[in-house]
Amino acid sequence: MYNSKIIGLGHYVPENVVTNDDLSKIMDTSDEWIQERTGIKERRHVKKEGGETTTSMGVKAAEIAIERAGIAKDDIDFIIFATLSPDYYFPGPGVLVQRDLGIKTVGALDIRNQCSGFVYAVSVADQYIKSGMYKNVLVIGSEVHSKGLDMTTRGRGVSVIFGDGAGAAVLSREEDTSKGILSTHLHSEGQHAEELALLAPGMGGRWVSDIVADDNPDDESYYPIMNGQFVFKNAVVRFSEVIMEGLKTNDLQPTDIDMLIPHQANLRISQFIQNKFRLSEDQVYNNIMRYGNTTAASIPIALTEAWEEKKIKDGDLVVLAAFGSGFTWGSVIIRW
Numbered sequence: 001m002y003n004s005k006i007i008g009l010g011h012y013v014p015e016n017v018v019t020n021d022d023l024s025k026i027m028d029t030s031d032e033w034i035q036e037r038t039g040i041k042e043r044r045h046v047k048k049e050g051g052e053t054t055t056s057m058g059v060k061a062a063e064i065a066i067e068r069a070g071i072a073k074d075d076i077d078f079i080i081f082a083t084l085s086p087d088y089y090f091p092g093p094g095v096l097v098q099r100d101l102g103i104k105t106v107g108a109l110d111i112r113n114q115c116s117g118f119v120y121a122v123s124v125a126d127q128y129i130k131s132g133m134y135k136n137v138l139v140i141g142s143e144v145h146s147k148g149l150d151m152t153t154r155g156r157g158v159s160v161i162f163g164d165g166a167g168a169a170v171l172s173r174e175e176d177t178s179k180g181i182l183s184t185h186l187h188s189e190g191q192h193a194e195e196l197a198l199l200a201p202g203m204g205g206r207w208v209s210d211i212v213a214d215d216n217p218d219d220e221s222y223y224p225i226m227n228g229q230f231v232f233k234n235a236v237v238r239f240s241e242v243i244m245e246g247l248k249t250n251d252l253q254p255t256d257i258d259m260l261i262p263h264q265a266n267l268r269i270s271q272f273i274q275n276k277f278r279l280s281e282d283q284v285y286n287n288i289m290r291y292g293n294t295t296a297a298s299i300p301i302a303l304t305e306a307w308e309e310k311k312i313k314d315g316d317l318v319v320l321a322a323f324g325s326g327f328t329w330g331s332v333i334i335r336w
């Protein structure tokens with residue numbers, strides 16, 4: 001009987017900072033509107049000429065995580081990559097990481113669960129390790145949103161929120177079952193699939209050849225769509241439920257939480273959860289102000305920064321929680 005434990009963390013964000021004022025020069029928006037609704041002040045976007053991709057950023061984050069884990073690349077037994085913005089429609093980025101890191105021919109799996117992607121990926125890694133199948137699993141969440149956003153006023157309700165970045169964790173076997181990942185909790189509700197979605201290139205049943213024939217660069221299927229208020233209302237309910245589910249499973253109370261790392265969807269959502277569970281600002285880590293919403297990368301980036309800033313100590317109860325497109329949501333309960 002084993003547990004799994006996070007033994008290394010890393011993150012990488014592109015250098016290019018895009019402020020709310022920068023956005024207000026290319027679309028009808030304002031720093032005041034964005035900050036008031038979302039808490040976001042700036043985000044990172046890859047540069048057009050820089051050649052950075054979801055995979056290349058994931059590789060950079062993974063290299064840091066592996067080094068901090070104190071293991072060699074060839075000690076990695078399995079790779080899991082969570083993203084909604086893969087370099088290619090297929091193959092997925094997991095195999096590109098295996099190639100670019102020069103890891104031997106271990107298995108590589110891609111997770112397509114959007115904002116909940118990292119939580120789903122950690123849950124899968126945890127089960128592989130608990131079953132004894134693998135010892136060290138590399139988990140990556142990485143996103144390049146900027147290449148696929150509608151950066152005109154038409155797309156402002158979505159495009160001001162998202163940013164680019166990557167985070168990675170190495171999970172490893174832990175013999176002491178009172179430590180490490182205590183439990184994970186996953187959910188989905190597909191009836192709301194189109195409330196937050198990107199329809200291309202699957203196209204919801206349309207023929208790609210018809211779209212190519214139409215040659216319509218303004219086809220909105222290529223841009224993400226979001227019913228913001230509906231997403232917000234569902235997010236606050238599901239975040240609360242899945243955190244409570246995780247705590248109850250382990251006979252714990254909200255007062256036992258030392259650090260909550262919520263998916264960085266919107267600062268107002270994080271603050272709602274903080275108030276609901278009566279947590280102090282020190283017990284909830286937020287960095288959406290600096291990076292925007294980086295979807296599957298947001299939790300590993302935030303977790304890495306919280307750890308680097310020594311806000312997480314040995315023995316702490318750390319809770320990860322996410323909600324997003326699908327809808328999917330989930331939580332991870334960790335005794336650090």
Ligand code: ACO
Pocket residue numbers: 028029030033034037038114115156157158160196227228229230231232235264265266269293295323324325
């Ligand atoms: N700048 C200025 N005005 C804007 C912008 C913008 N960027 N975007 C929308 N508006 C306008 C709208 O056109 C609308 O104008 P109108 O009243 O004249 O029609 C007005 O602002 C209000 O629009 P709403 O969409 O109702 O604004 P709301 O207060 O709901 O805020 C927001 C929008 C920020 C998207 C909010 O709904 C939200 O955060 N929802 C949750 C979204 C979320 O968290 N998504 C990610 C979670 S899942 C995941 O991570 C994939």
